[in-house]
Amino acid sequence: MAFLLPLEPDEQAGSFSLTMVIRTAVREIIAEQIEFRELFVQMTTRDLLLRYKQTAAGFAWAILMPLLNTAIFSVVFMRVAPVQTRVAYPLFAYCGLLAWNFTASSLRFAVTSLTSNTNLVTKVFFPRETFPFAAVAVSLVDAAVASVVLVGMMAYEHISIAPVVLMLPLVVIVHVAFTAALALFLSMANLFYRDVKYIFDVVLTVWMFASAVVYPIDAVGGWIGALMRINPMTGIVEAYRSVLLYGAPPDPVSFGTAAALAAVLLPASWMLFHQLEFSFAERI
Amino acid sequence: MAPRVIFDSVWKRFRRGERHDSLRDLIPAMIGRYLKPRREDDRDFWALRDVSFEVEPGRALGIVGHNGAGKSTILKLLTRIMRPTRGRSVLQGRVGALIEVAAGFHPDLTGRENVFLQGAIMGMRRAEILRRFDEIVSFAGVEQFIDTPAKRYSSGMQARLGFSIAAHLDPDVLLVDEVLAVGDMAFQERCRTRMAGFRDRGIALVFVSHNLHAIGQLCDQVLLLDHGVPVRLGAPGAVLAEYCGGTSHTAEEEDVVIEASLKAPRGANARAIDEIHPGDTLELEVSVEFRVDVKRVTVGVVVWDLTRQLYVYGASSDSVGIPAIRAARGDCRSFVFTLETHLTRGLYAIEVNVADPDRDRFLGLVRGIRHFEVVERVSYDGIANLYLTGREIAGPGVREKLCAGAQK
Secondary structure (H helix, E strand, O other), rough: OOOOOOOOOOHHHHHOOHHHHHHHHHHHHHHEEEEEOHHHHHHHHHHHHHHHHOOOOOOOHHHHHHHHHHHHHHHHHHHOOOOOOOOOOHHHHHHHHHHHHHHHHHHHHOOOHHHHHHHHHHHHHOOOOHHHHHHHHHHHHHHHHHHHHHHHHHOOOOOOOHHHHHHHHHHHHHHHHHHHHHHHHHHHHHOOOOOOHHHHHHHHHHHHOOOOOOOOOOOOHHHHHHHHHHHHHHHHHHHHHHHHHHOOOOHHHHHHHHHHHHHOOOOHHHHHHHHHHHHHHHHH | OOEEEEEEEEEEEEEEEOOOOHHHHHHHHHHHHHHHOOOOOEEEEEEEEEEEEEEOOEEEEEEEEOOOOOHHHHHHHHHHOOOOOOOEEEOOEEEEEEOOOOOOOOOOHHHHHHHHHHHHHOOOOOHHHHHHHHHHHHHHOHHHHHEEHHHHOOOHHHHHHHHHHHOOOOEEEEEEOOHHHHHOHHHHHHHHHHHHHHHHHHOOOEEOOOEEEEEEHHHHHHEEEEEEEEEEEOOOOHHHHHHHHOOEEEEOOOEEEEEEEEEEEOOOOOOOOOOEEOOOOOEEEEEEEEOEEEEEEEEEEEEEEEOEEEEEEEEEEHHHOOOEEEOOOOEEEEEEEEEEEOOEEEEEEEEEEEEEEOOOEEEEEEEEEEEEEOOOOOOOOEEEEEOOOOOOOOOHHHHHHHHHHHHH
């Protein structure tokens, strides 16, 4: 894989061992995060403020989009091609869309987050991961706003909260970590290769239907179903439904896979991001 | 004291021209690289070659050089935006950069919101910005517009606000890039005072500018770069003289060969030529070898203010009683001139020319043959030394008259 990296041959790297590189990178990352600990909040505030100022409906969009999608998929999967779900379909779909939208909108913002801030990337020093991370944080705020409707729908459907809901924070952490890892990776991939943004748009559409967002995973059998189960987003989306709607712990295999993947991907992509950060200004 | 900034034999390589930046181009490029391994080709160039310097707390380093000399590259390496290809760049403590001070501004946010955003980008704490907010706004002079979106600001207002935020940082190392060019004269003066204040408080300063006058006033040492190669590092006087001398032509015309030497002040005991006191008399010996026949030419002496590139004084042989010179090819003539240096502190250079007033052209001109530095502590700026003196007067007299006038 190493030959894929757009790295200049570094004349200093030769004598360093991998563990030394990692140790230095971790130390630098931590030092930078401490030095610029307030920047991430400011950057997120900036993006939220801008949204509020630039759009008429402001945060209402955060609710409108998943609601509209829920309505569309409700027509499709209740009237056109009915599917069996353990809870009322609109609730099933809204919960799934909420989780999916968080990832999708995070990554959609993140993919251009570096290239749309050329001026800052080339002129001022600060940890560049602030940009993709702010994209994730803004989407997280949106998801929090949209979850108000979910609570309303759950109350309407008389869903009782089971003690397993205490696992919700764990699901959120895995979800955010997985999304942040991809956000880091995509933002820098698009900096080096500008067509990543277009490819990613296509990937996102396919990925949503491969993630059991709007229909239950049981509806798909065979090897396609097996593939879909490995997809970490399936595990994450299903985990939300389990702890919130079904009152059961998440599926250990699919959610466990997602959690393990997040635990590996986030440090790995952060390290890679940090190593390549210094070539951003030259390559953007 | 341990240096705050260490730049240790730094090399930096860039690639010229466009690179493949889409995946579509990557695949053929990779195949090409596999077939023909990449070597250092002519598209690579070194933006910096073996540059070293150190800056101690309370010291200021100025970097001068023509466009493309590598000044901005040094700042980008110091700010950690880029990494050196070879060598190391180390900074101790908190780094403030007066570079692209308004880069983080978003046009749709108000001045107030932008202050907090830009401050955070520069690494300031929110509490710190809050505490100094009024100071920042009034330094920039944008009090009335602080709740207006930045897109309604003039470019000068944006730059002033950006500079003001950066100027209220509390750094250990301050990097400055040509920011004195923003704002009007009064604002520039405030900036300069502010930077001198930073230096005197023990902050290490690295200052890149084309404003040689500001560099001469602010810096203890100056680095001269030429196409990435460090030409000279040393006291401002010598380095700036070399830089300015190098920029101007020496021996422009070929009709005469001019040689000139400057003698130390008369009566001064072994005082060096680069430490002149106001009022000292300089002696200039000029010899001219003619390569053409001339009927009526004059020798001119011009004094330049080096850092400001300002024509301070000029006079010629015919106006001081030397008759117009008539010479044949191969003749050699010598002259001696004296000058009284009623100048303020600064760096000056002497130019000698041979002119033909009838045909209105120079037969030869040498500039930067010798520079001298005037040292004094009375004036803080200016060109002509008017020898200000003063004392307080007591009792009746002028003061009562003035005060009475003011009360009316």
